[in-house]
Amino acid sequence: MTLTQAIGRFLAATGPSGTPREAAAIVATGFTDCIAVLILGLREPVSRIVAQSIGARPDLKALVRLQAVADLPAPDLALLYGTAAHALDYDDTGLAGHPSAVLVPAILAEIAETRADGAAMIAAYAAGYEVWADLIRRDADQHHRKGWHPSAVFGAVAAAAAAAVLRRLTADEASRAIGIAASMAGGVVANFGSMTKPFHLGRAAQSGLLAARLAQAGMTAAADAIEHDLGFLRAISPNGRVDTRSEARLGDEWRILKSGVNIKLYPMCYAAHRIIDATIDLRTGNDLHADDITFADVELGDNQASILRNHRPQNALDAKFSAEFAIAAAAIAGRCTQTELTDEFVRRAPVQEFFGKVRLYPNAEKDKDEPALAPFDRVTLRLKDGRSLTSDAVAYPRGHFRRGVPREALWQKFSDCTRDSLTADESAQLFARLQDLQNYPASSPTIDD
Numbered sequence: 275m276t277l278t279q280a281i282g283r284f285l286a287a288t289g290p291s292g293t294p295r296e297a298a299a300i301v302a303t304g305f306t307d308c309i310a311v312l313i314l315g316l317r318e319p320v321s322r323i324v325a326q327s328i329g330a331r332p333d334l335k336a337l338v339r340l341q342a343v344a345d346l347p348a349p350d351l352a353l354l355y356g357t358a359a360h361a362l363d364y365d366d367t368g369l370a371g372h373p374s375a376v377l378v379p380a381i382l383a384e385i386a387e388t389r390a391d392g393a394a395m396i397a398a399y400a401a402g403y404e405v406w407a408d409l410i411r412r413d414a415d416q417h418h419r420k421g422w423h424p425s426a427v428f429g430a431v432a433a434a435a436a437a438a439v440l441r442r443l444t445a446d447e448a449s450r451a452i453g454i455a456a457s458m459a460g461g462v463v464a465n466f467g468s469m470t471k472p473f474h475l476g477r478a479a480q481s482g483l484l485a486a487r488l489a490q491a492g493m494t495a496a497a498d499a500i501e502h503d504l505g506f507l508r509a510i511s512p513n514g515r516v517d518t519r520s521e522a523r524l525g526d527e528w529r530i531l532k533s534g535v536n537i538k539l540y541p542m543c544y545a546a547h548r549i550i551d552a553t554i555d556l557r558t559g560n561d562l563h564a565d566d567i568t569f570a571d572v573e574l575g576d577n578q579a580s581i582l583r584n585h586r587p588q589n590a591l592d593a594k595f596s597a598e599f600a601i602a603a604a605a606i607a608g609r610c611t612q613t614e615l616t617d618e619f620v621r622r623a624p625v626q627e628f629f630g631k632v633r634l635y636p637n638a639e640k641d642k643d644e645p646a647l648a649p650f651d652r653v654t655l656r657l658k659d660g661r662s663l664t665s666d667a668v669a670y671p672r673g674h675f676r677r678g679v680p681r682e683a684l685w686q687k688f689s690d691c692t693r694d695s696l697t698a699d700e701s702a703q704l705f706a707r708l709q710d711l712q713n714y715p716a717s718s719p720t721i722d723d
Contacts, residue, residue, distance in 0.1 A: 405435040433483065466583075549653055576638050599625070603625070
């Protein structure tokens with residue numbers, strides 16, 4: 275049996291009864307956080323552009339009821355939802371990418387046709403996550419460094435996996451869906467900081483759903499599309515050091531239980547979160563003001579430094595991928611929220627002047643569990659009075675799976691993201707239902723029930 279076929283066999287056998295019970299809370303957190311940022315992201319220009327291009331009008335009532343948007347094909351709905359979910363780069367992270375912003379939109383778009391309940395949604399998410407995790411662990415090198423956006427590349431295949439579970443594809447159909455999705459995957463890092471980056475995730479969700487439908491309709495694909503010498507894994511490998519021979523072991527360890535999802539508490543590229551934590555801790559712990567700081571020396575991974583490539587951003591979108599802005603916001607405002615991620619704040623003279631104080635010191639060491647990052651980041655603030663204050667080594671930022679995210683913090687983010695789109699009661703009801711996703715019925719109640 276080929277790797278591609280083994281994936282198909284795993285997907286055909288996956289359902290609510292075979293998904294570990296412990297995964298339910300993790301998936302519910304991913305759904306809750308993703309739908310919050312999706313609702314907020316629907317207000318962004320890139321979402322309006324995508325909606326206009328496919329002739330869609332976002333329907334919040336349909337979204338909160340987990341229903342289809344009238345007269346909009348599910349793959350197109352996945353495109354819109356995936357783009358919106360990543361529009362602000364505020365969605366959760368994991369597997370060197372953004373699993374929920376691909377999987378949740380794909381599942382939301384699919385459940386109207388499949389009549390899936392919450393348990394089926396959890397199984398589909400866990401299956402997509404498992405396939406993504408198995409494929410990405412096969413390469414020793416970071417795909418970002420070659421120019422591949424992992425969320426776009428692995429996300430398309432993972433979305434096809436989730437759709438295969440929801441649509442109850444046979445093993446042969448599911449393996450063909452994976453093979454088709456392998457030829458639809460793509461997205462380049464050069465587009466980070468532009469509207470095309472969130473479009474990557476929408477396109478991945480759309481491609482996965484389309485691949486599943488094509489396979490179910492009879493379209494063929496190579497039985498070894500994933501592992502062939504001219505197949506998916508080798509094509510995207512940065513240096514060709516890719517494992518195409520080991521067994522998949524899908525469902526044996528359930529990697530979602532080990533790695534989970536990391537909730538973003540700052541609307542910034544995740545590569546900056548540890549240095550934001552470090553700077554805020556130094557500022558608040560020592561009662562500092564930005565004017566006290568002469569230099570901010572930042573130790574971080576070389577891969578992170580390459581992603582945070584905008585050294586003097588002039589707008590909020592560029593600032594999301596700027597280490598200099600991350601440090602400046604933390605030092606000047608003592609926080610990094612949606613309030614700081616505005617063009618006006620980015621262009622303020624004190625912010626622009628602070629960029630010159632930030633000095634980056636990248637290192638090549640990789641974290642064994644999250645190789646896209648260094649084992650830790652650290653910040654040293656050089657002060658005008660001659661002192662130097664060094665933060666603790668930050669391995670896990672606030673919201674990381676290993677630190678957990680308190681329900682109160684998740685609710686605060688959810689309510690902040692939805693307050694301009696939903697009433698307070700609607701937000702509270704939707705939050706409660708998503709947190710109890712395991713018991714969400716197939717026939718979804720309205721938000722007024």
